[in-house]
Amino acid sequence: MKKYRQVTVLFTIIGFMACNTANKQSNPSSLDKFVRLPDYFSQEDKNIRSNDYTLFKTVVLNGKKDTAQVSGTDSATVHDLLKPFMDADLNKPSLRDEYDTSSLYDPFSGRKSVIYKSRGKQTNPSEVIMELDKQGNIQQVNIHSYTSNLVYEFRQDLFYQQKKQVRMTTYQKIAFLSPKELEINVTIAPKKGM
Template sequence: MQRFILLISLTLLLSACISEGTEVDNSPSPFFDLEGYIAAESARLSSLRPKVEKTITLNGETEAKEITDINFENDLRLFKEADINKPAWHDKYDTKEKTLSAGHVITSYLARDSSLTVRRLMVEQDQKATIKVEIERHTGSVLSDGHHLLTYEPARGYEVSTNQTNRFGEDVKARIVVRW
């Protein structure tokens, strides 16, 4: 009997802690769901297990490798982290759409605020299938200033180019190209 009373008391206590009137925002995001798209692409590529050629160029020195067991979730993390679908940013980007032909559209999201890391997100779609994503990022601090261009094409691979100017050290120019 004591267990029964204790169980009912706990149930009442826990139900009293749940706030009433909690609303869930089910409205669609105003921007392309980059995080979801990259997660789906990571899963797709992981299941396909394609052989990839990865070329890294760092300050003029180039190294290329053929890789058969790449961790796509980790490799595409930079793209996923560039998602702009955050409620606080819904008014921070302008959306521009350009129709190239029937069903072939380029949508660009341009930052209104220069303090945002993602300055431009471009999504090219043909018949609603994404064929290219391009991201311009800017990072910086008192010690460095970085410009990054990320390009993802599901049929070919991806590229990440970085030009970083360092105040007290050597500047960095890097390029990573992954092809499958």
């Protein structure tokens, strides 16, 4: 009878430990190794749409330029503008352990630069650089992507400055076709003036 009590206590302890481990693993944010960029840009999307901003957009496609002024409340435009940034999710299971992290700290201003650099040649994005203020809030994001093989080359540079500017430069070359170059510059300004 004494052995049964000891076995019961042992299994009860193991059961509690298993439940405790399962609860810890169910929290996805505790498993994330990198800053959750999709969440950050989803929040920026909401902030731009909810405040009184005007977007001044310039698009250059293969040397042809077009400009437009768009309201920041246009949800489709703002979402499409920030979508490439939202797609840069370094916490995807397929990208685990594919990036090295380094940081630079400015003791005078308290600002910090965080750099995620790909360990492989063909990992996209290949590099993410974030500028943080002294409270740790993201102020600026640079995302670089590069892919190349015998028939295809793709380069993309994304730049976001919080509630001020978005810049995207894309170069795409497919074998036997002429390359395509796209540059988008957007200035985000309050409706009352820049």
